Amino acid sequence: MADRHEIFTALIDGAATAEEVAKSLELDAETLQRLLMLLCAAGLVERLPNGAYTVLGDIVPFVDRRSRKYLGGFVTHMVTSAAGRMPVLGDHLQHGKSAADPANADPFARIYADASSTKEFLSAMWALSADVSVELVDLAGLTGTRHLVDVGGASGAFAVAALQAVPGLRATVFDLPQVGPYLVETAERHGIADRLGFVAGDFLGDGELPAGDCLALGYVLSDWTDETCLHLLRKVHRACTPGGRVLILERLFEDDRTGPLGTAVMHLSMHVETLGGHRTAAEYLSLLDRAGFTNGRVRRSGQEKHLLIANKE
Template identity: 50%
Template sequence: MLPGNLEKVMFGVISTPVLYLAVRYQVFTHLVANGPAVAADIAKDLRIDPETTERMLLVLTAFEIIQRTRGGQYSLPEEIRPFVDPDSDRYIGGFVAHLVQETAGRVALLDSYLRHGKDAVDGSDLQPFTSLYRDDHATGRFLKAMWDLSFAPSKELAVLAGLATTTHLIDVGGANGPFAVAALQHSPRLRATVFDLPEVEPHLKETRAAHGLGDRLTFLPGNFFTDELPEGDCIAFGYILSDWPDDACVQLLSKAHRACHDHGRVLIMDRLFDESRQGPLATSAMNLTMHLETQGRHRTADEYIALLTEAGFRQAELHRSNSDKHLIVGHK
């Protein structure tokens, strides 16, 4: 019999698409709304095939994503429910869709990367977001994935950031605003500006309207490599620096140092490797997706602090959260 960890990795090629389809066809939504049910009733209500539904539910049961009673009813464990409930801040459906619709299509590149190297396969002038922002639909889908991945952790990170005396937050590459919204909700006197590519602006406007933030949340279009950053007393990089190599990160942090008011701060929010690099699992997996989808990688806290020092920040501190994303603060 295969060791459990090996078995789960081997059959991941089955489990992730099944998870995605359960999200897409609202199987989890049905269980959240209606409670335990047999596969036939779920399939009837959702107008999907009952046998395929049953087989998929059995896979999710074996992976301990859902539970099955002896009577054949399926239900959601309490620890899983918030992550598959579309009304929860911790919902991950958009990110699961991104893994299947975007990331999975690039996994085959690993074979070529191993034989020839990433630069030889992709070209040295790779612009990773050209594909992700190829049209408004693709842009919206990617931003939805990033919101699902980022908003809940951002609530804790906003608390850890200590924004009580901050007046103007610049959220660099802030997308449709998961960290900016969390920060504004936590600090009523704060203003925030999201600085991102022009394609993002309509989606940020939707976020601003949905959360009733008015002129507290503004958008400034630009390219953080070709333009200087807007000035503020706190410059945030939420899950941005892991998209880029070290030299590009120093370039961005140096721009942040110039844009940051005296005695201001820069915030780096990202997944961190343990110093041993033996995990966490999500960081290791996402480190590989960074290789597939961007030019970046995940780092240890000390590596980020070294980048801050090179960019001119003379004091840095690490604040670990209860999630898989943490905060490093650099002081000007």
């Protein structure tokens, strides 16, 4: 609520009393005062001796919409869409996913059902990927790459980070038609519209993917079953030019699947939101091998999203 009504933004721009913030944002002062008291108790904001409120310094990057670390979009998605799906979890426990939830056979028909849900989902994906993508681009070593194809790249967090890091690189995001306007907006906002393109399509459909010497799949394979992932990776292999590479950007379970905690939480959430879940590095490397790629290896970031790389001979 504080994020939606830009209360955090107002306090980041300058400490202010509840009355001052309420006036500037045209909010009810009493309700805002109670919300600020809760945010203080939660350790997100601080009340100064003069009665003004300010966002605690360590929190600022995560609630500032101008920051790569901003998590508001992801939190909104978890509170609305993800939490809204959780009531079916009991039915999944009793009857199994396919019997309890047959209408969710195509989860992205629901996720992209209208402009509002599309925007919410793309904001969540940007929040999950924008900051760590800078590190993943460095780990990928894209110098010398000519054309990056970001399959299911949403609003282009990884593609943007790659283009900003590698002069001369071109990138194409391939995703459903609903994503197009948001990708165009992203390209213009970051001043890379001449190097970042969009191709509309369904990567699970009959058509082929755009060709490139590097194809990336970020938070894509974890949405689908092993069989669907293998089908998609074989399409990626056909689209990848000889000597090229594939990049998989995903959360990874430890080999014994006992953690990390964040991966386990998302694994359960994805059970009710999509058709997939998270895997170990070994499981992804096996899929890459079966799809025809060679020399699969893992490069771990300092965050929760990691990188697997494999080559096409």
